Amino acid sequence: MLQMVSRSATTAESRAAGGAAVSIHNLCKRYNNFEAVVPTSVEIASGDFFAIIGPSGSGKSTLLGMIAGYIDPSAGRIVVDGRDIVPEPIYRRNIGMVFQNYALFPHLSVAQNVAYPLKIRGVAKDEIAKRVRESLAMVRLEAFASRMPSELSGGQQQRIALARASIYQPSILLMDEPLGALDKNLRDEMQEEIKRFQQELGATVIYVTHDQQEAAFLADRIAIMRDGAMTQIGSPRSLYEQPKSRFVAEFLGEASIFPIKTASARQADQTCRITLEGGTEAVIRTGEDGGPGRFACIRPERITIGPKARGLANSFTGVVRESLYTPGSIRYRVELKDAGCLLKVRALPQHNTEVFETGSSVDIGWSVDDMTILAE
Amino acid sequence: MKQRSFLLYLPVALLLTPFFLAPMAVIGTESFSGQHGIGAEYVKVVTDQGIRTVLYNTFYVAAMVTILSLLIGYPIAYVLARLRGRWATIGIFLIFLPFWASTVIRSFAWMILLGRKGPVNSILLGIGLIEDPIRFIDNGLGLMIAMTYIMVPFIVVPILNGLRAIDPNLPRAAAVLGANPWRQFLAVTLPLSMPNVAVGCTIVFVTSLGFFVTPSLLGGDLTVVSMLISEQANRLLDWPLASALAIIVLLLTIVIFALLRLSQLASRRRGKARSGVFA
């Protein structure tokens, strides 16, 4: 399939095939006194799937708008394959974009929607017809060519938007919350579809979403935005396992986070002993210095609950304050004895897993590698 | 893009500058250029008994037409708002059908209907309600009837829009709380439609102030301000006085719409925001 598509790409557009490297230098956007995006620099490699996540108002859509060209940056450069595209109007940037509500043209049929970018580029009629067929085949909607967009379901409209944004082989594909309007089951299905599609197309994708699971599923790298700045960039795993701030740790997945009162000097094996507020002491292995003003963070699935916790480097007894069985996991809130710390715990239920009732006393613990230190 | 957006103003600027703004400037300067000294025309407008009568008549007719249009238009809008589908379309079509006939023709129709020997008098005489034909044309009654007929669609549309925008759950909530249909209407529907009633009344009142055709044909001895302006300009060639009168009408129009806007802003600030026509 991929072969077929790239063969049909004409010379004028073939330079775009394969995905461009994007490097953003000190890009920023100010509205009067409000900085929607502070000067931001980031490198996105050719063919990368790069997701930008953050709460609403964090500046992620503004950033995408500047790359697409419908928001003028206050300063900075966007270099695509060595060329600064900021001075270029939207329609010369050769960027594909998929919008949140698809932005399909309601007065054009599915085939006409997909053909639109080729028609604008003056591609010959029979060539357009051929490529529209191929493109619709790629999103498996050949049978819907003559329908109007309003006659399609949300997921189908989404796939048409994908086909339309990619038929001219843009080097960069921008997606702004493309699955935001779909219900949960369809969203999971479309994630698979988008992933497969990007792999076949080979384009560089910049993907904006507020859904951290979606980003983790799709992206090679994720940038987390807050107040107009990218607070941390990394692979889904590194962001989850080594968050640098409370914000990142809490935004991406669940975590129990405690302020650190005191910390011993680091030992030769990179471990140190920290005291949490409430007096709980723990030994952790860390690359970061712990101390007042910093935080200790532990993910709920890293905590062992039950008799197995007794032999661990950090071992405590606690009382189950809340116990909830949810599909796929058992969630607890456990209060450590004499400390008052409340820990979120997630256990994977297996056929013989004991479920602890609220109010029962349990052993709880974690190894030196399970807790991380957050700088802020 | 931003810089070129000014180019989109070009057609409207070419149209309105010479043919709308310049005329306003012309009547402004003309109104002060009379032989009797600066401002003399305005003094005359205020002091001249004849002109004062004309202005009074104009306001009286406009006010009566507004009240009559509201009394007829509100029930129409209320019923149309509750209709759905085909009947609603038919209702709106019916109310707009006469709207497409020109004002001259509609005024002419009322000349026939309300004439001394016209059908209305014939019917009233026939059923014995009156003994002598009513002289509709002479006493301003015919004028108000014809103008109301012409203005009703203008008040139905904004009120209909307002009524349709009311959340149907609100009267239901009142009903659950024990209000009978009449109390539901008084407590919920009527107050919520008031901003649009204000819009409709303003449109009818201002339009009525400027009416020319219908008063000329059906007014009898009654003169309204548009007729006076036309007469001063055309027949008596007193352009300064005509201009001063026009300026007064223009200012009145602006003041009335400014008052409407202020009341809309005030009610919006009170959190009773409804979609206004001039939002």
Added chain:
Amino acid sequence: MSVSEKRLWAAWSRFLTGLVGAILIGFLVPILVVVAVSFQSKSYLSFPPNDFSLRWYQQFIGNDDYRSAILNSMMIGASAAALATVAGISTALAVVRAGAPGSAIVSALSIAPAVLPQIVLAIGLFPISVWLGLQGTLWAVILAHAVIGLPFPFITVCGALTSYSNRIEIASMTLGANAFQTFRLITFPMIRPAVIAGFIFAFAASLDELVLALFLSSPSTRTLPLLLWEQLNFQVTPEIAAAASVILAVTSLLILAATLLPRLDKDN
């Protein structure tokens, strides 16, 4: 609420609906009366007409004044509506889409001609029309009518543009279309019903307008309402009723076409 009380309210509701229905049908009576008196043979208006004749229609058809007035009204109406529509579309685009500065003032000015009494504009426009050498030409009335027609396409197109997100146009531009191509292929097809409605309203406003025509036209550029008005002031004969009936029939057909055409368009 007891059952009888419920029945009472239902009856009241039916009564109100019936009353409004009667009023709406009553609204047609004046129009029908005009048509009815046009078919009589007497030379003064009498109602109910007690005979039938096409005499006044024959006279109307043979009347060159009507022919030229209808022609003038059509030319003025079409030209004025076209000018108003072009200005209205472009202003609506500037105000709703381009975020051009001063949009509040421009909007107010573009709506103002709809509420300003026409006599005010007429006496201001007369000296300007003389000064520009337009007085007595069709252009004087066309331009004046373009001004009073402007609010209609402006309001309808603003409504159409605000009814959908500008994302549609941004999408078109990301797909490679420049501003002009985007307007031609995307924006215009989407606002077309509003453009047509605005044009028809502007045309109707011109066809109905009397005061500006009274001040700005000459006998050779006399419009239809002006001719009717002059005739009414001169002598009321059933010929006016015949003329009015023909005009009513033609406008009804136009309105019918305007409401049916978009539907046929959709079916194709």
